[in-house]
Amino acid sequence: MSETVLKLSGIQKAYNHGKPNEVSVLRGADLAIVPGEVVALVAPSGAGKSTLLHIAGLLDTPDKGQVEIAGQEMTRLSDRRRTLARRADVGFIYQFHHLLPEFTALENITLPQLAAGKPRAEAEARARELLGQVGVEKRADHRPAALSGGEQQRVAFCRALANAPRLLLADEPTGNLDPDTSDRVFDALMALVRGTGLSALIATHNLELAARMDRVVRMDHGVVA
Numbered sequence: 001m002s003e004t005v006l007k008l009s010g011i012q013k014a015y016n017h018g019k020p021n022e023v024s025v026l027r028g029a030d031l032a033i034v035p036g037e038v039v040a041l042v043a044p045s046g047a048g049k050s051t052l053l054h055i056a057g058l059l060d061t062p063d064k065g066q067v068e069i070a071g072q073e074m075t076r077l078s079d080r081r082r083t084l085a086r087r088a089d090v091g092f093i094y095q096f097h098h099l100l101p102e103f104t105a106l107e108n109i110t111l112p113q114l115a116a117g118k119p120r121a122e123a124e125a126r127a128r129e130l131l132g133q134v135g136v137e138k139r140a141d142h143r144p145a146a147l148s149g150g151e152q153q154r155v156a157f158c159r160a161l162a163n164a165p166r167l168l169l170a171d172e173p174t175g176n177l178d179p180d181t182s183d184r185v186f187d188a189l190m191a192l193v194r195g196t197g198l199s200a201l202i203a204t205h206n207l208e209l210a211a212r213m214d215r216v217v218r219m220d221h222g223v224v225a
């Protein structure tokens with residue numbers, strides 16, 4: 001049994017290697033998140049939050065350093081095994097909802113479960129339960145275009161949690177919403193995360209939201225402080 005859900009050690013990442021425009025974004029970033037812990041990642045624009053989240057979520061690989069999820073070292077896995085680990089272990093939420101426009105809210109949450117091999121009835125029941133938890137069960141049969149911005153994000157949260165990941169990574173999850181909506185949608189996200197005991201790393205510019213998480217970490221000159 002591992003004591004960390006996510007452990008990043010000595011992560012280095014540069015873009016445009018060897019070119020005049022080379023930019024060294026991460027310079028030995030370390031971060032450990034324990035089960036059930038919700039951590040705010042705060043940094044100025046361009047400091048490398050998205051880069052760190054992509055590496056933590058196995059969407060990108062570091063130039064140096066280790067990424068462990070639930071005690072398993074991921075950087076040396078084949079691309080295929082890393083993709084499987086990502087699908088099983090990690091849920092992502094972005095600033096924009098990225099829901100599939102031609103499918104209903106319910107279908108958007110059901111589809112990733114079907115792809116993971118779950119029977120349809122079970123997948124739909126879980127989708128309805130998640131929609132209920134974030135207060136949009138009455139919108140289950142609406143397509144994303146017929147939902148408000150806050151409702152779209154709530155559905156995106158449900159989709160991210162549909163396959164019960166160990167780790168949730170969120171990049172400015174309420175950054176597109178007006179302040180009032182942002183607060184309420186953030187409450188819904190926290191209730192969902194707390195209800196499942198999930199671990200989360202949530203990048204935000206909003207210091208009030210950050211203060212409501214268990215711990216705040218900051219990025220400065222390519223390291224996490």
Ligand SMILES: Nc1ncnc2c1ncn2[C@@H]1O[C@H](COP(=O)(O)OP(=O)(O)OP(=O)(O)O)[C@@H](O)[C@H]1O
Nearest residue numbers: 015016023025043044045046047048049050051052
């Ligand atoms: N694919 C890429 N190629 C070249 N440079 C990149 C690439 N992706 C990011 N960068 C650069 O790396 C730095 C960090 O980018 P990143 O998106 O991780 O920052 P961020 O902290 O998430 O910023 P924001 O808060 O504005 O989203 C920036 O200077 C950016 O221009």
